[in-house]
Amino acid sequence: MAKKRGSKQLILEYFLGNLGKVLISRDIQKASGGAVEWARRVRELRNEDGYQILSHKDRADLKPNQYLLETIDRVPAFAREISTETRAWVLERNGYTCQMCGAAAGDPDPLGGNRTVRLTMGHIIDKSKGGDDTPQNLRAVCTNCNQGLQNTALPKPVRIHLLSQIRRATIPDQIATLEWLLKKFGLETTEMLPKK
Numbered sequence: 001m002a003k004k005r006g007s008k009q010l011i012l013e014y015f016l017g018n019l020g021k022v023l024i025s026r027d028i029q030k031a032s033g034g035a036v037e038w039a040r041r042v043r044e045l046r047n048e049d050g051y052q053i054l055s056h057k058d059r060a061d062l063k064p065n066q067y068l069l070e071t072i073d074r075v076p077a078f079a080r081e082i083s084t085e086t087r088a089w090v091l092e093r094n095g096y097t098c099q100m101c102g103a104a105a106g107d108p109d110p111l112g113g114n115r116t117v118r119l120t121m122g123h124i125i126d127k128s129k130g131g132d133d134t135p136q137n138l139r140a141v142c143t144n145c146n147q148g149l150q151n152t153a154l155p156k157p158v159r160i161h162l163l164s165q166i167r168r169a170t171i172p173d174q175i176a177t178l179e180w181l182l183k184k185f186g187l188e189t190t191e192m193l194p195k196k
């Protein structure tokens, strides 16, 4: 037991000493004192201690052997309840968009009526299959998808199709798309956009 705690602490110190730097598996293992189960310790730091250690599952620009800790801020990792902070963090990460059908919070409900789309927390790996309530296993899902009300096994749009749809959209819709993307990525344009 004492040995396990030791390697986890060593890994944590290595991440904290290299905030914002991409670290690779081999070096993490070395920093852990050569622990065979270093990857399990990294998972514990994420899922049990709430350190926001990112991997290729979180960020497309990371390779499978790369890990990154950017902040000492810890996500509250309550096992049972999804905290407000965790919800907010997941919603922001997912751009306030249903990760199954793509509807955004506040969009008109595609099933009709006067309702708007509401987002809730969905589990990537279902709890019945051992998934937990950690931020890494949560995603924004609209209430329709969460209740299985729509055919939600939609594949991600293929880029060439997506771009062709945007190219033939109206200018106001293209501008709306641009504005949404800029907002999503925290950017602003100083260019004058045509009036909608």
Ligand SMILES: [Zn+2]
Binding pocket: 098, 099, 100, 101, 102, 103, 141, 142, 143, 144, 145, 146
């Ligand atoms: Zn949805």
